[in-house]
Amino acid sequence: xxxxxxxxxxxxxxxxxxxxxxxxxxxxxxxxxxxxxxxxxxxxxxxxxxxxxxxxxxxxxxxxxxxxxxxxxxxxxxxxxxxxxxxxxxxxxxxxxxxx
Numbered sequence: 001x002x003x004x005x006x007x008x009x010x011x012x013x014x015x016x017x018x019x020x021x022x023x024x025x026x027x028x029x030x031x032x033x034x035x036x037x038x039x040x041x042x043x044x045x046x047x048x049x050x051x052x053x054x055x056x057x058x059x060x061x062x063x064x065x066x067x068x069x070x071x072x073x074x075x076x077x078x079x080x081x082x083x084x085x086x087x088x089x090x091x092x093x094x095x096x097x098x099x100x
Contacts (some may be wrong), residue, residue: 002099003039004064006073009056011092020089021058022099027082028060034078037069038062067099 012021029041034068043060046053073079087093 001066002071004067004097004099006062006064006070006095006097008060008093008095010060010086011056012058012060012089013091016089017091023038024086024089025050025058025060027061027085031078031082035076037065037072039065056094070097 040063
């Protein structure tokens with residue numbers, strides 16, 4: 001059964017503070033161990049000199065043990081809490097999943 005990589009990029013609103021962004025990244029990482037099948041969360045600010053980020057400033061990659069655990073994560077109450085914290089602070093977001 002394939003793992004699922006769930007990745008996203010964020011553009012935070014200009015008024016969002018560095019402390020609020022750090023809190024959002026901590027909330028993403030904090031879901032590991034709270035949501036079954038969520039094996040890893042890596043996240044942080046854009047760091048490439050390439051300049052192809054199109055205004056997106058932060059990103060994340062999550063690893064799920066299977067498509068089923070990813071599907072169970074989407075409506076999970078802990079995920080909903082994190083979404084409620086992050087989404088109001090975003091100007092734009094892109095999320096993309098693929099199986100590995």
